[in-house]
Amino acid sequence: xxxxxxxxxxxxxxxxxxxxxxxxxxxxxxxxxxxxxxxxxxxxxxxxxxxxxxxxxxxxxxxxxxxxxxxxxxxxxxxxxxxxxxxxxxxxxxxxxxxxxxxxxxxxxxxxxxxxxxxxxx
Amino acid sequence: xxxxxxxxxxxxxxxxxxxxxxxxxxxxxxxxxxxxxxxxxxxxxxxxxxxxxxxxxxxxxxxxxxxxxxxxxxxxxxxxxxxxxxxxxxxxxxxxxxxxxxxxxxxxx
Numbered sequence: 369x370x371x372x373x374x375x376x377x378x379x380x381x382x383x384x385x386x387x388x389x390x391x392x393x394x395x396x397x398x399x400x401x402x403x404x405x406x407x408x409x410x411x412x413x414x415x416x417x418x419x420x421x422x423x424x425x426x427x428x429x430x431x432x433x434x435x436x437x438x439x440x441x442x443x444x445x446x447x448x449x450x451x452x453x454x455x456x457x458x459x460x461x462x463x464x465x466x467x468x469x470x471x472x473x474x475x476x477x478x479x480x481x482x483x484x485x486x487x488x489x490x
Numbered sequence: 491x492x493x494x495x496x497x498x499x500x501x502x503x504x505x506x507x508x509x510x511x512x513x514x515x516x517x518x519x520x521x522x523x524x525x526x527x528x529x530x531x532x533x534x535x536x537x538x539x540x541x542x543x544x545x546x547x548x549x550x551x552x553x554x555x556x557x558x559x560x561x562x563x564x565x566x567x568x569x570x571x572x573x574x575x576x577x578x579x580x581x582x583x584x585x586x587x588x589x590x591x592x593x594x595x596x597x598x599x
Binding site for chain 2 (some may be wrong): 403412413414415425428429462467472473474475476477478480481482483
């Protein structure tokens, strides 16, 4: 059974960096795409980008200047860093596994972590 | 950027059929995926590639996609189907991107 578990601080100060790690069990990091998706409480879902098992990444233009994702295959973990956070970045952050291994145009998400609530506040 | 439009809410009586739509320009040319999210839980994938059910999803749940509308249909609705439902596509029109609909709250009366 594939399981994903987010870890990291639940409270981050404005202008600082949000850092989360996702630990994967029951599956190898290779050869999949891995993503982060966030959801402000009571609102919709926003995709933050992906990291491929090879380490290549893609981020949407709206967040590109602030987001970094990385992968550690030996630890079966991948990570998210979001810099210069504001209150608008307060959300539940989900780490997710994409079911596709090569065709990104078919990307969808078959396993999700339980979510980590991150609040940006001083 | 590509926009997916869902009705904010749909209500249905137990045993009836719920239909949730997802509108987008020429969405029929894309693969549409659907997620169910119950309160306090992470979303789960209920339909992939327009109409394929992942393992463990009941046959009562089905999907279709044509023209400018994709549809999620839940037959013989049960109280346990009450949840938020989100559609999702991959779009490249303004650069590669995963796009989600705004979500539909399904209420079982």
